[in-house]
Amino acid sequence: MTTVPAPLSASAPLDNSTVPSPSANKKRIFWFYATIILIHALALLAFIPGYTLVWWGLPLVLVGNFIFGSLGINLGYHRMLTHAAAKFPQPLERLWVLLGVCSMEGSPLWWVCTHRMHHQHSDEDGDPHSPQERFFWGHMEWIYTADPRRQKLDTYAKYVPDLMGDKFLRWLHKGEKWLWVWAGHVVLLTALGFGAGFLVFDTNSAALLFGVQWFLWAVVVRTVYVWHITWLVNSAAHRWGYRNYNTNDASRNNWFVALLTNGEGWHNNHHAAPRACSQGHRWWEIDLTFTFVRLLQRLGLAWDVVEVKVPKHIATSSAAAGAMTLPSHTPEP
Numbered sequence: 001m002t003t004v005p006a007p008l009s010a011s012a013p014l015d016n017s018t019v020p021s022p023s024a025n026k027k028r029i030f031w032f033y034a035t036i037i038l039i040h041a042l043a044l045l046a047f048i049p050g051y052t053l054v055w056w057g058l059p060l061v062l063v064g065n066f067i068f069g070s071l072g073i074n075l076g077y078h079r080m081l082t083h084a085a086a087k088f089p090q091p092l093e094r095l096w097v098l099l100g101v102c103s104m105e106g107s108p109l110w111w112v113c114t115h116r117m118h119h120q121h122s123d124e125d126g127d128p129h130s131p132q133e134r135f136f137w138g139h140m141e142w143i144y145t146a147d148p149r150r151q152k153l154d155t156y157a158k159y160v161p162d163l164m165g166d167k168f169l170r171w172l173h174k175g176e177k178w179l180w181v182w183a184g185h186v187v188l189l190t191a192l193g194f195g196a197g198f199l200v201f202d203t204n205s206a207a208l209l210f211g212v213q214w215f216l217w218a219v220v221v222r223t224v225y226v227w228h229i230t231w232l233v234n235s236a237a238h239r240w241g242y243r244n245y246n247t248n249d250a251s252r253n254n255w256f257v258a259l260l261t262n263g264e265g266w267h268n269n270h271h272a273a274p275r276a277c278s279q280g281h282r283w284w285e286i287d288l289t290f291t292f293v294r295l296l297q298r299l300g301l302a303w304d305v306v307e308v309k310v311p312k313h314i315a316t317s318s319a320a321a322g323a324m325t326l327p328s329h330t331p332e333p
């Protein structure tokens with residue numbers, strides 16, 4: 001997991017006949033589609049007033065988002081695995097990956113492969129989830145639409161060669177074993193909720209109700225929340241917001257998405273300098289995921305953190321306007 005990925009070859013041929021698009025004939029992946037609908041339907045059960053709708057649901061979701069979304073997806077799947085933006089002690093690297101798995105966004109290899117395809121073909125043919133033709137396609141429709149490219153070993157060999165040698169990542173991917181890890185975390189978290197309920201409450205009915213509320217907010221609503229804010233990076237942050245850099249795509253810095261995702265919404269900055277660990281390039285572009293990496297770095301628990309040299313007039317500007325091309329010293333993906 002410590003190998004820096006080989007640069008992607010822009011000249012490598014892409015079989016565009018298999019690229020799904022919003023307007024092409026689409027083949028649904030039934031179990032993806034059914035799971036997404038089922039989990040959304042379950043999440044609605046958390047909003048029954050006087051029964052499952054509880055004030056502590058929101059802070060629980062926000063804490064859950066930091067643990068599973070920010071540390072698992074932003075830091076683990078995205079910045080560490082996809083872009084090799086920082087290194088950590090191996091137990092921590094494994095932990096970030098497992099937290100990402102618990103967000104139910106696919107196996108790490110599937111996720112990284114998809115995201116590297118996105119960087120190579122952003123908003124062009126070959127981008128797995130460009131929202132230019134239709135927002136909903138870029139947001140979530142692409143997930144349950146078959147993309148034959150990601151069923152071929154060749155595609156993984158091309159996009160994730162640096163991770164294919166990692167036995168742990170291969171084990172999670174093969175036979176969809178990551179789903180068992182995800183199911184294990186659901187059982188553990190739910191048991192924690194029911195256990196706490198029986199410790200704190202005097203009656204069985206109150207304890208059971210607390211367990212159900214905990215399950216719905218800590219597992220189901222949190223999962224749906226992390227899904228949608230991750231998907232907003234692909235959809236909203238490729239349509240709405242301002243641009244600091246003239247990148248060859250439609251990426252935008254979207255403050256609302258950045259706020260929700262603890263930093264991933266500064267997406268135009270990210271496309272301009274994909275390997276940089278920090279995605280906030282101005283003093284007010286707050287990136288809590290990166291703040292956490294800096295903290296680990298101070299504690300000696302993170303190193304080889306890829307820095308970006310932000311042009312001074314951008315770094316110090318308080319206005320969200322103007323766009324420029326990043327100089328060539330910026331790390332390439």
Ligand SMILES: [Zn+2]
Nearest residue numbers: 118122251267
């Ligand atoms: Zn993007």
Ligand SMILES: [Zn+2]
Nearest residue numbers: 082115119274
């Ligand atoms: Zn990226």
